[in-house]
Amino acid sequence: MREQFVWKEEYNIGVDIIDEEHKRLFESINNLFLLTEKKRGLLGNMNDKRACRKALDFFKEHAIQHFADEEEYMASIHYEGLEQHKRIHKGFRENTLPALGQELERTGYSPEAVEHFLGVCAGWLIGHTTIEDQAITGKMGSLLGNLTDGEELEVIKRVITQLAYNMFCVKVKMLSTGYNGERFGKGIYYRLVYGTEQGEKPREVFLAFEEKLLYDAVGGGEKNQAGKLRTSLLHTARYTLQRFSSRMMSSVWPETDWVLREESLLTYEQFQKIFKEEQPIASLLFDTGEGYFSCCILTPLPFLESLGTPIKAENAMEEVIHYVQVREERERQAPKKKILVVDDSATMRQGMENLLKEDYVVSVAESGVAALRAVTLDKPDLILLDYDMPVCNGRQTLEMLRSDTSSADMPVIFLTSRDDAESVKGVLSLGVSGYMLKTLKPAVIKARIDDFFTKKS
Numbered sequence: 001m002r003e004q005f006v007w008k009e010e011y012n013i014g015v016d017i018i019d020e021e022h023k024r025l026f027e028s029i030n031n032l033f034l035l036t037e038k039k040r041g042l043l044g045n046m047n048d049k050r051a052c053r054k055a056l057d058f059f060k061e062h063a064i065q066h067f068a069d070e071e072e073y074m075a076s077i078h079y080e081g082l083e084q085h086k087r088i089h090k091g092f093r094e095n096t097l098p099a100l101g102q103e104l105e106r107t108g109y110s111p112e113a114v115e116h117f118l119g120v121c122a123g124w125l126i127g128h129t130t131i132e133d134q135a136i137t138g139k140m141g142s143l144l145g146n147l148t149d150g151e152e153l154e155v156i157k158r159v160i161t162q163l164a165y166n167m168f169c170v171k172v173k174m175l176s177t178g179y180n181g182e183r184f185g186k187g188i189y190y191r192l193v194y195g196t197e198q199g200e201k202p203r204e205v206f207l208a209f210e211e212k213l214l215y216d217a218v219g220g221g222e223k224n225q226a227g228k229l230r231t232s233l234l235h236t237a238r239y240t241l242q243r244f245s246s247r248m249m250s251s252v253w254p255e256t257d258w259v260l261r262e263e264s265l266l267t268y269e270q271f272q273k274i275f276k277e278e279q280p281i282a283s284l285l286f287d288t289g290e291g292y293f294s295c296c297i298l299t300p301l302p303f304l305e306s307l308g309t310p311i312k313a314e315n316a317m318e319e320v321i322h323y324v325q326v327r328e329e330r331e332r333q334a335p336k337k338k339i340l341v342v343d344d345s346a347t348m349r350q351g352m353e354n355l356l357k358e359d360y361v362v363s364v365a366e367s368g369v370a371a372l373r374a375v376t377l378d379k380p381d382l383i384l385l386d387y388d389m390p391v392c393n394g395r396q397t398l399e400m401l402r403s404d405t406s407s408a409d410m411p412v413i414f415l416t417s418r419d420d421a422e423s424v425k426g427v428l429s430l431g432v433s434g435y436m437l438k439t440l441k442p443a444v445i446k447a448r449i450d451d452f453f454t455k456k457s
Contacts, residue, residue: 007022007027008169010130010169011129011169013134014137015073017069018070018073022125022133025059025062028058028062029059029121029122032055032114033118053104056104059121063125064093067089070133071085074136077136081132081135081136085132085136088128092124099313100121103313112321113317115232116317119232119234119235119236120238122232123239123241124239124243126236126239127167127239127240127243130166130167131163131166131243131247135247152252153282156252156281156284157282159252160284160286160295163248163251164288164293164295167244170289171289173286173288174285175286175287176283176285178283179285179296179373181275182363183363183374183377184210184292185377186212187209187210187211187268187271188209188210188237188265189206189208189267189268189271190206190207190237190238190241190263190265190266191206191263191264191266191307191308192204192241192242192245192260193262193300194258194259194260195261196256196257196258198257203258203298203299204300205248205297206274206295206297206298207241207244207295208271208296210290210291210293214234214237215233229324229328231317231320231321234323234324235320238263238311238320246258248295262306263311264306264308264311265308265311265323266307271307273307278298278300279298280296280297282296282297283295283296337360337361337381338360338361338380338381339360339361339382339384340362340364340365340382340383341356341362341363341364341365342384342389343366343386343389343415344389346366348386352445356446356449360449363380367392368389368392371383371385371401372400375410379406379407381411382411382449383401383412383413384415385397385398385412388416388418394414395430413433413449414432414434415435415436416436416438417438433452434452
């Protein structure tokens with residue numbers, strides 16, 4: 001099954017001259033993928049390399065001409081965003097394309113470099129088409145509403161909801177405005193850091209999404225026959241999401257000239273770290289119908305270390321290849337059981353995570369409400385549930401879990417500080433798999449959890 005990027009009718013902005021050109025650019029990218037769909041040694045002879053070089057050069061010339069035609073159209077309708085559009089085109093034409101061209105020459109047009117080139121071009125085109133080009137017709141601005149300066153979170157919510165709808169071409173449903181980094185599915189985590197020339201405080205944007213969104217929504221790409229994530233598709237996601245986040249930043253804070261300073265791909269553990277150390281300005285979770293998507297924005301604290309390896313023009317190809325290889329290596333390992341620890345004490349959550357993380361995939365939740373969200377996003381094999389929590393205690397949380405058919409039979413072990421006979425009897429009557437005293441030694445707690453899974457298997 002070859003790599004491809006499918007033109008969707010939703011990408012049309014309603015301007016024939018622009019829509020037809022976008023379709024032709026998509027077709028060019030798909031034709032170029034034909035050169036890399038065979039074995040990795042496909043570009044082994046000079047004829048193949050010449051053909052590849054000629055095709056890529058044609059695509060670059062075609063894209064540059066399209067920029068000129070698009071700018072001419074915007075000038076003819078007196079589009080107020082023309083200068084911003086020109087700057088975006090210029091950045092791609094004078095920075096991105098030359099850097100990719102140098103990499104192709106340096107690597108002798110290797111399959112990896114060709115995939116990098118095509119992935120970046122596809123991602124930039126998809127992102128630019130669904131985000132910036134949609135604004136030409138006025139579709140974006142009219143949906144932001146009349147909001148006052150004091151409604152920053154409302155602005156963020158509306159902007160992200162609209163941009164997510166444009167990007168995924170489906171109606172997105174906001175699930176939470178207080179997403180706390182709960183794991184969902186097979187996630188990819190992307191970090192972007194924005195700064196200004198005027199000395200404004202930087203902003204970090206974290207975008208998390210399920211891998212299947214890449215195949216089902218972002219670009220219409222398909223998995224290859226081995227079912228592996230292609231590096232070209234990950235490059236496509238990077239550049240699509242760059243257009244998404246840049247548009248979001250300029251819409252939420254229109255008076256500030258934001259510049260992308262740094263980007264990196266993260267592991268889930270690195271992504272989750274931000275919720276333990278910083279307080280996001282906004283942290284939104286969406287259901288696209290094809291998978292979950294989250295956007296978190298924060299002002300980073302100056303003393304915190306950078307997350308992930310910064311991706312630059314000179315290391316982008318190698319860094320993405322490494323990221324995919326690490327994911328594949330994890331997938332080859334025997335799957336670990338998933339445990340959700342629910343406790344209002346940060347000390348208890350961290351202690352249990354440290355105790356169990358070597359042998360289990362551990363997620364944490366600080367409340368009953370957060371636990372329900374975590375269970376919905378990524379069903380655990382066992383829940384360790386604190387009995388005495390404020391607002392929504394362990395009993396109430398369990399009742400809500402049991403009321404949902406998807407979690408009605410999910411194993412739950414209560415964590416409690418009560419060791420009197422009456423309390424123990426009351427806990428066991430709730431239909432749980434057991435209980436454990438928090439005062440037990442860590443080694444005993446670990447042994448009992450191990451024993452639970454051994455007996456279950």
